Amino acid sequence: MDSAHVLGERLRPFINRRRLVETALRLIEIPSPTGQGKAVADRLAEMLAADGFEVERPTGPYPEAPAVAVRWPSGRAGRTLQFNGHLDTVHLPFVPPELRDGQITGSGASDMKSGIAAAVEALRALREADALPAGSVLLTAHDLHEAPWGDGRQLDALIQQGYIGDAVLLPEPLHEPLPVKGRGSATWKVTIRRQGPPVHEVMRPLEEPSVIAAGAELVARLGKLQSELARQHDPICGAASVFIGQIHSGEIFNQYPQECWLEGTRRWLPGTDRHAVEREFRGLLDDVARDTGTSIDCRWMFIRDAFVLDPNDQFVSAFQDAGEAVSGTRLAIGPKPFVDDGNSFWANAGVPAITHGPRAGGQHTVAEWVSIDDLVRVAHLYAVTAALYCAG
Numbered sequence: 001m002d003s004a005h006v007l008g009e010r011l012r013p014f015i016n017r018r019r020l021v022e023t024a025l026r027l028i029e030i031p032s033p034t035g036q037g038k039a040v041a042d043r044l045a046e047m048l049a050a051d052g053f054e055v056e057r058p059t060g061p062y063p064e065a066p067a068v069a070v071r072w073p074s075g076r077a078g079r080t081l082q083f084n085g086h087l088d089t090v091h092l093p094f095v096p097p098e099l100r101d102g103q104i105t106g107s108g109a110s111d112m113k114s115g116i117a118a119a120v121e122a123l124r125a126l127r128e129a130d131a132l133p134a135g136s137v138l139l140t141a142h143d144l145h146e147a148p149w150g151d152g153r154q155l156d157a158l159i160q161q162g163y164i165g166d167a168v169l170l171p172e173p174l175h176e177p178l179p180v181k182g183r184g185s186a187t188w189k190v191t192i193r194r195q196g197p198p199v200h201e202v203m204r205p206l207e208e209p210s211v212i213a214a215g216a217e218l219v220a221r222l223g224k225l226q227s228e229l230a231r232q233h234d235p236i237c238g239a240a241s242v243f244i245g246q247i248h249s250g251e252i253f254n255q256y257p258q259e260c261w262l263e264g265t266r267r268w269l270p271g272t273d274r275h276a277v278e279r280e281f282r283g284l285l286d287d288v289a290r291d292t293g294t295s296i297d298c299r300w301m302f303i304r305d306a307f308v309l310d311p312n313d314q315f316v317s318a319f320q321d322a323g324e325a326v327s328g329t330r331l332a333i334g335p336k337p338f339v340d341d342g343n344s345f346w347a348n349a350g351v352p353a354i355t356h357g358p359r360a361g362g363q364h365t366v367a368e369w370v371s372i373d374d375l376v377r378v379a380h381l382y383a384v385t386a387a388l389y390c391a392g
Contacts, residue, residue: 002321002325003388004321004322004324004325004384004388005325007131007322007325007384007387007388008322008325008326008380008384010129010131011125011126011129011131011380011383011384011387012380014124014125014128014129014131014383015121015122015125015376015379015380015383016121016124016125017372017376019121019124020117020118020121020372020375020376020379021099021104021117021372021375023047023117023120023121024097024104024109024113024114024117024118024370024375025097025099025104026043026047027040027043027044027087027108027113027114027116027117028096028097028104028106028107028108028109028113028114029096029097029106030043031089031094031107032087032088032089032108032143033088033089033090033091033149034088034089034090034091034143034144034145034146034149034150035064035065035088035143035144035149035150036065036088036143037065037087037088037142037143037144038064038065038066038143040087040113041057041065041066041067041068041087041141041142041143044068044087044116044120044141045057045068047120048068048070048120048139051124053070053072053123054070054071055068055069055070056068056069056070056071057069058157058158058161058163059154060142060153060154060155060156060157060158060161061153061154061157062143062144062153062154062157065143065144065154067140067141067142067143067154067158067163068087068139068140068141068142069138069139069140069141069158069163070123070138070139071136071137071138071139072123072126072127072132072136072137072138072139073135073136074132074133074134074135074136074390076133076134076135077134077135078133078134078135078136078390078391078392079134079135079165079166079167079389079390079391079392080135080136080137080138080165080166080390081135081136081137081138081165081166081167081168081169081385081386081389081390082137082138082139082140082163082164082165082167082168082169083119083122083123083137083138083139083140083168083169083170083171083382084139084140084141084142084155084168084169084170084341084345085112085115085116085119085140085141085170085171085172085341086112086141086142086143086144086145086146086155086341087108087113087116087141087142087143088143088144088145088146088149088150089107089108089111089113089146090111090146090149090364091146091149092107092364092365092366093366094107095107095366095367095368097109099372100369102371102372102373103369103370103371103372104369104370104372104375105367105368105369106368107366107368108368109360109362109368109369109370110173110358110360110361110362110363110368110369110370111172111173111360111363111364111368112171112172112173112357114171114358114360114370114375115170115171115172115173115357115358115370115375115378116141116171117375118171118357118358118375118376118378118379118382119139119169119171119379119382120139121379122378122379122380122381122382122383122386123137123139123383125379125380125383126383126386126387129383131383131387132386132387132390132391133387133390133391134390134391134392135389135390135391135392136390137165137386137390138163138164138165140158140163142154142155142158145341147187147301147303148187148301151301151302151303152303152304152341152344155341155344156344156348159344159345159348159349160348164345164349164351165351166315166351167313167315167351167352167353167354167389168341168342168345168351168352168353168354169319169353169354169356169382169385170340170341170342170353170354170355170356170357171356171357171358171378171382172338172340172355172356172357173357173358173359173360173361173363173370174336174337174338174355174356174357175356175357175358175359175360175374175378176331176332176334177331177332177333177334177335178311178316178319178320178331178332178333178334178354178356179307179309179333179334179335179336179337179342179354179355180236180308180309180310180311180333180334180335180336181234181236181237181270181306181307181308181309181335181336182237182270182306182307182335182336182337182338182339182342182343183237183238183240183241183267183268183269183270183306183307183339184267184268184269184270184272184274184277184303184304184305184306184307184339184343184347185265185266185267185268185303185304185339186265186266186267186274186277186278186300186301186302186303187263187264187265187266187300187301187303188263188264188265188266188281188298188299188300188301189261189262189263189298189299190218190261190262190263190285190296190297190298190299191259191260191261191296191297191298191299192211192214192215192218192259192260192261192262192289192292192294192295192296193211193258193259193294193295193296193297194208194209194210194211194258194259194293194294194295195208195295196208196256196258197258198251198255198256198258199255199256200254200255200256201254201255201256202254203256204256208256209292209293209294210256210292211249211257211258211259211260211294212249212250212257212260213292214260214288214289214292214293214294214296215247215249215260215262217288217291217292218262218285218288218296219244219247219262221284221287221288222242222244222264222284225242225284226241226242226243229241229242232269234269234270236333236334236335237269237270237335237336238335239269240267240268240269240272241265241266241267242264242265242266242267242281243264243265243266243267244262244263244264245263245264245265246261246262246263246264247260247261247262247263248260248261248262249261266281268306269306270306270307270308271306272306274302274305274306278300278302281298281300282298282300285298303339304339304340304341304343304344304347305343305344305346305347306343306347307336307339307342307343307346307347307353308346309342309346309352309353309354310352311333313352314389314392315352315354315389316352316354318385318388318389319354319356319381319385319389321388322381322384322385322388323381325384326377326380326381326384327377327381331356336355340355341353342354342355356378356381357378358370358371358374358375358377358378359371359374360374
């Protein structure tokens with residue numbers, strides 16, 4: 001039996017299903033929409049302190065909701081593996097937690113308080129089994145993740161302040177494949193305006209521009225840009241894109257509107273300069289404004305840069321070996337369909353990050369759920385990965 005399977009069997013009895021579920025429920029029962037994560041961070045810190053861990057509360061640029069950090073060293077030289085997660089949830093009506101048919105439901109059940117609970121359980125198991133042969137584990141949890149309410153700046157500050165490992169596991173609800181590439185992302189909101197006052201459509205000055213016509217012209221030019229971007233294709237993570245999700249104008253059917261606004265996303269491939277992406281987009285808007293006689297403002301919100309993970313990295317090998325030991329499977333490589341904190345670790349610090357969490361669903365809805373059986377698997381997987389990777 002190889003070392004991964006030996007570690008897997010050694011750690012298996014230390015993953016406490018009841019304790020894991022209780023941890024998840026205690027986190028989920030506290031509402032924490034993005035920007036309002038203090039109470040749930042306090043709860044996590046209290047639970048970790050009660051377990052005997054030394055808890056740090058770095059604020060980054062957001063003292064309203066200090067983050068949570070715990071370091072568990074083996075006392076022997078080696079690598080540091082970081083477990084990282086966000087405690088905030090999207091701004092939807094709060095749903096309290098329930099246990100139902102082998103699942104936990106409630107706000108944050110899938111995205112991603114249950115995943116954080118699994119990471120905490122992995123940390124407990126490593127300590128109780130004395131199974132970390134070298135190196136250390138760093139657990140971090142924070143607010144300001146979910147866009148557009150958060151911009152990731154608390155995590156960015158944690159990275160700058162040294163709360164970072166040699167590799168990172170993130171228990172977002174993506175249980176397959178193993179994501180090795182992902183696109184960068186920004187959201188945008190464009191507002192087109194004309195100078196004149198509100199007016200009945202039959203009274204409008206004929207020389208005044210139409211904001212709806214300008215909006216239509218912008219839609220057409222973005223459509224042309226999308227056709228060009230579609231040719232920028234990566235075999236793993238797909239194509240660059242520009243997307244329009246909303247367009248609005250006017251107050252009533254026969255008033256000549258003063259304003260038209262559009263909102264959407266822009267995604268780009270690894271290796272692309274994100275600043276050049278924004279300059280290109282704003283340049284297109286300037287052209288439309290000039291050609292239509294309107295003024296155009298843009299609120300551009302950078303979310304995360306693109307992401308790459310080397311499938312041959314030793315971290316990936318440790319993770320795959322652990323997965324085979326825990327559940328008998330090795331994941332196929334594939335894309336990361338969304339942006340997450342792994343993008344920030346890679347772009348800001350060059351640290352390899354694996355996004356892998358429990359089988360779950362309903363994220364960004366009021367119907368979140370997570371499989372308890374798979375939570376147990378993830379906690380076990382994280383513990384074995386740490387024992388393998390930290391020892392080198």
